[in-house]
Amino acid sequence: MTYTSSKVIELGSAAFRQPNASSHCKYLHGYQLKAELTFGCNELDNNNWVYDFGGLKDLKTIFNNQFDHTTVISGNDPELDTFKDLNDKGIIQLRIMDSGVGIEKFAEWCFKTADTFVEEASEGRVWIENVTVYEHSNNFASIGKQPKRSTLYVDEEGTKTHVEVKEEPEVEEEKEEDITQNTEDTPDQKYSGAARVGSDVREGNFSDPFAGTTWGNS
Secondary structure, eight states: OEEEEEEEEEEEEEEETTTTOOGGGOOOEEEEEHHHHHEEESSSOTTTTTGGGGGOHHHHHHHOOOOOOOEEEEOOOOOOHHHHHHTTTSSSEEEEETTOSHHHHHHHHHHHHHHHHHHHTTTSEEEEEEEEEEEOOOOOOEEEEOOOOOOEEEEETTTEEEOOOOOOOOOOOOOOEEEEEEEEOOOOOOOHHHOOOOHHHHHHHBSSSTTTGGGOOO
């Protein structure tokens, strides 16, 4: 059984641009970003929670450091040196993302960061199921993964290790042999001795409903 719970976290006001875009998105612009995180686990904690949201303070700080009042620029931006110069002059707080920028890439960054954070904090009990980053109510992007089993193993001495858990292959259920016999007679079959009700089409008796029965014989 898999449990999930979700939390919305304010990322902050970030400026960025798409240097390869042919639209106005090539210009520096910004949004008040927020992320919805969905947590997953197979076993609840002693409070019957998937994850204690009160323990997300450090993760929020990491998110805010990346996106709050920052300028997030792609590592391949042709004007990267210009942005670095602005950062050196104290005009912007520059954040460089080698993988690229945009809410899809921001969701990916938040996903990887949060998944590592909660896995370590929960000692393998919890993972991040999905992250959705919003520019505003009309624009958002998501990234997720399939639920996984916990890899945490605790031996009798209390030593905690992580082990690979392989999914059991699905075994197709064997179908019971169909022992039902087709009782319909064909022209080449003989009567089994049971009474027949209805026209005996083998003999061309379409009008006599009792033809072929012992009580229909005169």
